[in-house]
Amino acid sequence: xxxxxxxxxxxxxxxxxxxxGSAHGQPAPAKTRPFLRRRRDRHGRGLRxxxxxxxxxxxxxxxxxxxxxxxxxxxxxxxxxxxxxxxxEYLVEEVPDQLEALIASGAQAPLGKYTRGTLSAPDILAxxxxxxxxxxxxxxxxxxPGQVRELxxxxxxxxxxxxxxxxxxxxxxxxxxxxxx
Numbered sequence: 086x087x088x089x090x091x092x093x094x095x096x097x098x099x100x101x102x103x104x105x106g107s108a109h110g111q112p113a114p115a116k117t118r119p120f121l122r123r124r125r126d127r128h129g130r131g132l133r134x135x136x137x138x139x140x141x142x143x144x145x146x147x148x149x150x151x152x153x154x155x156x157x158x159x160x161x162x163x164x165x166x167x168x169x170x171x172x173x174e175y176l177v178e179e180v181p182d183q184l185e186a187l188i189a190s191g192a193q194a195p196l197g198k199y200t201r202g203t204l205s206a207p208d209i210l211a212x213x214x215x216x217x218x219x220x221x222x223x224x225x226x227x228x229x230p231g232q233v234r235e236l237x238x239x240x241x242x243x244x245x246x247x248x249x250x251x252x253x254x255x256x257x258x259x260x261x262x263x264x265x266x
Contacts, residue, residue, distance in 0.1 A: 151220050152177050154234050158241040159216075165257060169249055172202065176217040194222040197240040199248045216244045 137144045145153075159175045181187065181195050188194070197218045205211035218240055227233040242260045246253040253260045 147224075148177070148220065150230075151224070151233070151237070154237045155218050155241070157234075158238040161238070162241060162245055162257065166245070166249070170245065172213045173245075173248070174213050174215045176215060178217050178219050180221050181219050195219065196222050196226075196236070197244045199244045201248065214248055216241065216248065218244075 135144065155175055155177050159170075159173075163170045181198070184194060197216065199216045200214065202214040203211045218237060223236055223240065224233060227236055238257075239260065242253050242257045246256045249256065
């Protein structure tokens with residue numbers, strides 16, 4: 086940045102070629118990083134980096150760990166029913182829609198839902214079938230990570246059974262084995 090300033094008095098010619106200061110001898114305003122990009126607080130304390138390296142399992146959030154459980158269960162079911170589940174999409178949602186109304190009515194929150202795909206023309210899917218698992222209601226019912234894993238698979242089997250219009254016991258032979266939650 087080049088700045089030229091000339092006044093009509095006898096000794097007021099100033100030329101500045103650097104961008105760190107202004108032509109009037111005043112320093113340029115300090116550039117600060119946004120608050121979310123700061124690693125340390127204003128007193129020089131705080132975290133200097135992540136507590137756990139990203140390569141360790143503890144670095145994953147609970148939501149990411151839950152998504153991994155859904156992917157594992159979906160892979161198992163796809164290996165059992167490859168043709169029927171080839172186009173199904175799997176979602177993880179935090180809570181079901183209209184949760185406040187469900188709680189007010191006294192009904193138990195659903196653990197998952199499925200929607201059938203729609204056809205735009207014969208044998209052409211406009212929207213694929215979708216299975217959604219609700220993370221918070223599932224986690225509330227469980228005390229240990231092992232129970233969460235088993236309940237996620239149970240909910241997935243129930244949703245696949247509803248989608249395929251089958252009995253859950255015929256979708257997965259292990260269905261109901263861990264019902265003693």
